[in-house]
Amino acid sequence: MVAMSRFENEVTRTCLLLGGKRTIHAPIETARDAHDLIVRGLPLTALIHLVNETPMLSSGDTLEKAIGISPRTLQRHKKEDTSKPLSVEQSNRIWRFAKILGRAIEVLGSKEEAELWMGQPAFGLENRKPIDLLASAPGAEAVQDYLTRIEYGIYM
Template sequence: MPNRTSGAMVASGAEGVERVTALLGGAQVFRRPPKTPLDAHDMLSDGMPSAALVRLFGNLGILQRSPSLEKAVGMSLRTFQRRKDTPTKPLSQEQGGRAWKFAEILAKATEVFGSQDEAERWLDRPAMGLDQRRPIELLTTPAGVEMVEDFLTRLEYGVYA
């Protein structure tokens, strides 16, 4: 059942940034965890630590085994393994941005579905409102990301069509 308490995209304010930052490892990964969307922008511009991506992958359950995860975050398993070996090396702006957006959508889906487990199941299942596409597969393009975000907002407000 959707949670309708917030009414805004999860990462649109400080509360959302904190949820996304927590998925990425929080204070254990970031010297100065972002507190606002502008802080998040600055951190992504400077290069998000590779350890954040490692932590994000480690926080996943069902999706950790999804072949679509690599495409959703824009990084092959081999590149991820190299990044895992150099946790202090920053990600490129594109890699960090894709990882941040994935975490943002996961946080939003978790809010809407009530648990991360349910959110991950939803991301990995065909969705009627997305023409039977799996949401995780749509995260490979900005247009697909927008469709998934819009659909999550409709679910949050109970507008399924």
Template sequence: MALADEITRKTEFDLTVEYLGGEDVFDASNPVEAHRAIAEGLPLASFIAMLTHVPSREDVEFVTGLNKRAFQRLKSHSKRLSPDQSGNLWSFARILATATDVLGSREDALQWLKRPSMALDNERPIDLIRTPAGSQLLEAHLRRLEYGVYT
């Protein structure tokens, strides 16, 4: 990788924040601030921002547990996701950012999320994001892929 590419390359944290709407929507400059924002409930705008990065609304709804009806309720009332929904959305954005970094592009990362993996007991990565254990498993798997270990 060229030096210029490394200088302009975003960190996984920065890319995660970008997927959730960037500084205008999700103002967290470090993991502690991200934790606080998630515990408070991410703004609905973070969910909407994620939709611009993932071609399938159903995937974002599946991971967060926020269907169209619940979305409409939130839109008219609280305008914030629950801490659980926020945590799941954060996990989705973080896994997508890590996969983008490891696999080289968001398109490759999105394809990887949908494909069953032998290394994950033939589960699709997107199906594992909803739990902390599943997210940890995906992070470890992506780190192994980064170093060329495919099992």
């Protein structure tokens, strides 16, 4: 049996948060698979699954902060052709959010704790909420770095 690399575990975990095989109808096991999926566009059903399974995305403007899609836009997408894939930009932001949520679950121990943490000001992020930093790649990287520091007990 071949051990999976940490990134392959992240890919699997991220896919599961997006609904796994029920919503993503292709095997996604490696970074290249994830890249190809994002470039093709995630299916709308993956976003719907993520929103339905992640209560924090249903409150206020959190969905727009985290993923860049307003609740109204999501509703419009649901009424239109649901088989049409999301854009590369939308898919990338959805993937990034799910990846960071998965990492937070791993570090903090539960989905509930991860969601709570993402909505609270964090000392190691200059008292900014992790969710507020996900709008940009550098902000998301800062959140990922902070999760690694938490994992190793380094909060500064």
